[in-house]
Amino acid sequence: MRRFAALYAALDASTSTLDKRAALRDYFREAPPADAAWALWFLSGGKLARIARTGELRAWIAEASGLPEWLIEDSYHHVGDLAETLMLLLDDPAPEAEVDLPLHVWIEDRLRPVAGREEPLRKAVVMAAWAGLREPERLVFNKLLTGALRVGVSTRAVQQALTEHSGVDIALLAQRMIGDWAPTPDFLAGLLSGEATEADRERPYPFFLASGIEAAPAPPGAGAFADLAEWLVEWKWDGIRLQLIRRGGTAALWSRGEERLDGRFPEIEAAAMALPDGCVLDGELLAWNAAEDRPLPFTALQKRIQRRRPGPKLLADCPVRVLAYDLLEEGGEDLRARPLYERRARLRKLLATYPDPLLALSPEVAPRDWAHAAALRAEARRRCVEGLMLKRRDSPYRHGRARGDWWKWKVDPLTADAVLIYAQPGHGRRSTLHTDYTFGLWDGDALVPVAKAYSGLDDAEILRLDRWIRANTLERFGPVRAVRPVHVFELGFEAVNLSGRHKSGIAVRFPRILRWRHDKPAAEADRLDTLRALAR
DNA sequence: GTCCTTGGCCTTC
DNA sequence: ATCGGACACATTCGG
DNA sequence: CCGAATGTGTCCGATGAAGGCCAAGGAC
Numbered sequence: 001m002r003r004f005a006a007l008y009a010a011l012d013a014s015t016s017t018l019d020k021r022a023a024l025r026d027y028f029r030e031a032p033p034a035d036a037a038w039a040l041w042f043l044s045g046g047k048l049a050r051i052a053r054t055g056e057l058r059a060w061i062a063e064a065s066g067l068p069e070w071l072i073e074d075s076y077h078h079v080g081d082l083a084e085t086l087m088l089l090l091d092d093p094a095p096e097a098e099v100d101l102p103l104h105v106w107i108e109d110r111l112r113p114v115a116g117r118e119e120p121l122r123k124a125v126v127m128a129a130w131a132g133l134r135e136p137e138r139l140v141f142n143k144l145l146t147g148a149l150r151v152g153v154s155t156r157a158v159q160q161a162l163t164e165h166s167g168v169d170i171a172l173l174a175q176r177m178i179g180d181w182a183p184t185p186d187f188l189a190g191l192l193s194g195e196a197t198e199a200d201r202e203r204p205y206p207f208f209l210a211s212g213i214e215a216a217p218a219p220p221g222a223g224a225f226a227d228l229a230e231w232l233v234e235w236k237w238d239g240i241r242l243q244l245i246r247r248g249g250t251a252a253l254w255s256r257g258e259e260r261l262d263g264r265f266p267e268i269e270a271a272a273m274a275l276p277d278g279c280v281l282d283g284e285l286l287a288w289n290a291a292e293d294r295p296l297p298f299t300a301l302q303k304r305i306q307r308r309r310p311g312p313k314l315l316a317d318c319p320v321r322v323l324a325y326d327l328l329e330e331g332g333e334d335l336r337a338r339p340l341y342e343r344r345a346r347l348r349k350l351l352a353t354y355p356d357p358l359l360a361l362s363p364e365v366a367p368r369d370w371a372h373a374a375a376l377r378a379e380a381r382r383r384c385v386e387g388l389m390l391k392r393r394d395s396p397y398r399h400g401r402a403r404g405d406w407w408k409w410k411v412d413p414l415t416a417d418a419v420l421i422y423a424q425p426g427h428g429r430r431s432t433l434h435t436d437y438t439f440g441l442w443d444g445d446a447l448v449p450v451a452k453a454y455s456g457l458d459d460a461e462i463l464r465l466d467r468w469i470r471a472n473t474l475e476r477f478g479p480v481r482a483v484r485p486v487h488v489f490e491l492g493f494e495a496v497n498l499s500g501r502h503k504s505g506i507a508v509r510f511p512r513i514l515r516w517r518h519d520k521p522a523a524e525a526d527r528l529d530t531l532r533a534l535a536r
Numbered sequence: 537g538t539c540c541t542t543g544g545c546c547t548t549c
Numbered sequence: 550a551t552c553g554g555a556c557a558c559a560t561t562c563g564g
Numbered sequence: 565c566c567g568a569a570t571g572t573g574t575c576c577g578a579t580g581a582a583g584g585c586c587a588a589g590g591a592c
Binding site: 015016017018212377453454455456457458459494509510511512513 | 550551553554555556557564
Binding site: 238239240241253256257259298301302305306386401438509510 | 543546547548549
């Protein structure tokens with residue numbers, strides 16, 4: 001545990017990714033495999049099955065520290081992180097009372113056996129740990145209790161460090177970490193193995209993700225986009241990204257979040273079984289309006305995304321299909337290094353050989369020129385798509401969000417001018433500032449909340465607004481402050497949906513602040529009716 | 537003891 | 550999804 | 565020509581809305 005706590009401290013102390021990578025490399029070089037496997041699990045976002053609810057932890061710390069609950073609550077609000085608060089409220093044990101066990105022993109022998117058991121058992125283990133751990137280890141222990149580590153390293157950074165440590169290609173590491181795996185020495189050995197393993201054949205390929213186009217450096221038609229003929233243009237579908245794996249006599253669907261979707265979309269799995277064995281398709285799952293031959297809005301799909309076993313009514317009400325746009329494997333051969341035009345030609349041929357409306361080719365849009373492309377992009381909302389995709393015809397299928405070859409060119413957002421009506425403090429390192437805002441629109445002479453948004457202001461604006469909020473609070477409801485309705489902000493969003501959850505009856509998709517409208521008085525902010533008219 | 541509501545968690549975008 | 554901030558690395562500028 | 569300043573690419577955390585799942589707890 002000491003070594004892992006030291007790694008955590010090193011990662012926490014630096015913001016430099018080079019330093020972090022060096023600390024990770026050192027850790028993986030020195031730590032025993034049983035510990036290293038668990039470290040990898042936590043650093044890549046893994047969690048333990050819940051040992052205690054946060055309410056229980058607060059009660060236990062009150063007992064262990066002898067402090068009243070209100071003081072603990074208050075401390076938490078100042079610190080902004082429960083694990084850290086719990087650490088700070090206790091003293092270090094005397095040296096002779098200290099307990100030092102390896103990370104995997106803490107987890108496998110102490111915590112896991114009591115997960116889900118009666119409260120006194122769990123409490124005893126946690127209290128004993130608190131009594132036996134010094135400060136840095138106590139913090140890490142608490143982090144394991146309350147959730148993920150969140151220490152400024154992404155899974156990708158950890159994989160990069162492992163690549164440097166082991167020499168195994170990062171894309172292969174990423175592939176091996178997709179889906180479920182057990183944090184054991186065996187898994188770690190397989191992960192760092194130079195040779196292809198049997199398990200490699202069960203997992204999807206790491207997804208290639210597109211970046212948003214920024215008009216300033218490279219508007220379509222200029223720079224890298226000068227020659228339209230080099231680019232394949234497709235619709236940017238509003239569904240969920242999917243890899244369809246047809247291997248070993250079965251068909252499996254994997255989401256972008258690297259989850260298996262078994263049973264969720266049985267009609268697609270059935271259709272996929274018609275494909276020849278040994279192929280992998282990349283595409284988009286869409287809810288489809290067959291009568292009008294176009295996608296249903298994303299809200300229709302939402303009813304199915306998490307539904308493990310959809311019933312006949314849902315299957316009928318929300319029919320889905322896959323529009324495939326890439327072929328990553330055919331006849332058991334990995335095609336990712338081949339150019340897109342070749343992969344796509346093979347995909348077209350494959351889908352033509354086994355025709356099924358549930359498994360179709362995402363069509364090429366084929367604009368005449370960039371002006372035509374821009375005009376088609378402007379029609380996106382009417383067509384129920386999010387915009388256009390631009391893909392370089394000779395590009396390989398890369399790993400992660402590599403820039404340059406795949407771009408999403410989304411339709412311009414909708415906008416509204418709304419009034420700031422509530423504010424509350426953020427979390428983590430923003431816990432000392434009011435960074436969480438609720439905006440309202442006029443409905444008669446009242447302001448009705450329509451969206452929460454935090455992103456879009458820079459630090460200077462956040463600081464300025466925080467000072468103003470503190471001085472202009474009308475009423476407080478716990479951490480939430482109602483403020484004088486004075487400031488107007490232009491909000492951007494992708495769509496307006498009808499919603500039963502909000503008083504306004506509508507909800508906006510992807511709300512963000514575009515600018516602070518110092519020039520506009522609150523009375524001139526937009527009206528709720530205007531937004532309602534855009535809802536669908 | 538069973539049923540229903542509620543809230544936290546988790547995934548999608 | 551979104552966005553701003555921060556670091557890493559590449560390129561350009563100033564002496 | 566070299567070190568400093570500036571620009572660009574990438575990563576990262578903190579945050580939005582919806583809907584399903586699941587466990588806790590109250591009502592009966």
